[in-house]
Amino acid sequence: MSEERRLEVLRAIVEDYVTTREPVGSRMIADRHGLGVSSATIRNDMAVLEESGYITQPHTSAGRIPTDKGYRVFVDRLSRIKSLSSPEKRAIETFLSDAVDLDDVVTRAGRLLAQLTGQVAVVQYPSLRRSGLRHLELVPMGERRLLVVIITDTGRVEQRVLELAGTVDEVTLAELRVRLNVAAAGRRLADVTGALDVAVDALRPEDQDTARRVAALVVETLGEESEERIVLTGTANLAQAGMRFEHALRPVLEALEEQVVLLNLLTEMSADGQAGVAVRIGHETQLAGLQEASVVTSGYGAALGGPLGTGGAARDAVALVGSIGPTRMDYPGTIAAVRAVARYLSRILEA
Incomplete structure (x- = not known):
């Protein structure tokens, strides 16, 4: 007792x-x-x-x-996570559903989470490596140049210019577009390579070189990590009395400026979330500037299961959304807000 x-x-x-x-x-x-x-x-x-x-x-x-x-x-030992009110849930859904593209979605999610928690919000852009292919478009740019437009299921649009060994007529290009889309649509990096190889092998020999070049470019693009980035919102909240840290504020600001380091922390946290949420407290962040801060994150993306406000693991999420504040934060409220925004982000991206 x-x-x-x-x-x-x-x-x-x-x-x-x-x-x-x-x-x-x-x-x-x-x-x-x-x-x-x-x-x-x-x-x-x-x-x-x-x-x-x-x-x-x-x-x-x-x-x-x-x-x-x-x-x-x-x-x-939190026995329950306090639920957001119905007006808060409706506000999240309405605010995010009005977004016009991926950049707008990410920006709105950050602003909304910063407002809900009164802390700093961090939103990671969907990883190409963990995204699936929604559509592939091939646009001729002259006799031997091809614009390859890759649209992922998370809303990212990547454009690459491909130099061809020879000319390709419109009919052949249309057939390549259809065959490659049928083979690769909805697949992630781990599966797309084999699917494209099968599709290329089924083409006429004279078309295989061009198709193989396009397929290699798609695989290379989806495998890129260098373009991963994060958006920080609500940094001004750090200056408010409610966000007072025990000692100096400057180390926290400097840590937030090191986005590569912060991105590495988010990547680490993606592996230790339980019930879709991960929490690092003070020294657990292993970052000198965040020793008096806590970070709460949740994955979002097509594979994030479970209804809003319940558990459900962030299985193979495409990116993370989180909140950063002093160790003396409202953990139940912050966890609820982060989880809610993550789930609505997932819904928007799946739509």
Whole structure:
């Protein structure tokens, strides 16, 4: 019983510290949380929690605040994620559905998440490597040049110019376009190579060289990682009183400017999400500038299953969306907002 009570005391400290941004004392817990024990008993529990490294005393005669270890236990033991209100859900759906293209979708998602959380939003562009091919267009640009337009199922449009060994007439080009689209449409990088090889082998020998060049270009483009990028929104929120960090703000801003490093962190987090959500707290980010920050992410894309507001793993998601704020953040609220935006992003991309 004492172990469960101590966890309740820890939960109370986290929730009160998030709300008040002030160290939490035993009397406040006894008065506000109805644990059914005296403040003296709560003080004893706090002493055990402090000795175990879950809370710390920032100043002599002050209350206690959670440590990274304490936040981790709190997050791991969340019994429920508070749901967004119906108006919030409708606002997300309406705002994102009005987007006109992928750039607009990504920008809107970032602005919306920053507004919902009051923190910094980060949205990763869909990865070409994890995207599927929706359509392939072949446009002649002279006798021996071909514009290859690759449209992915996540809305990305890539254009490449291909130099041909010889001329190709319109009839042959139309046949190549149809055959390659039938073979590769809806497939991701892991499957598209074999499908295109089969389609090329089935063509007339005189058409195979051109088709093989186009197929190689498609595979090369879908395999590119250099164009992956992220969009940060709501950086100005860092200056607000509610986003106050324990020490200097500058290291956080500098860490956010290093987008390659931030992208690497998102890539790492894509592997450790549970129920579609991953949380890195303070030192867990392994980035010096984010030691006082937490990052909450969720995958989005065609493979993200499950209805809005439920679990469901982000299986093979094409990219991540997330929120960055101080370790003293509203974890249930942030997780709910990130998950909701990720699921609506998935719906928009699938439409």
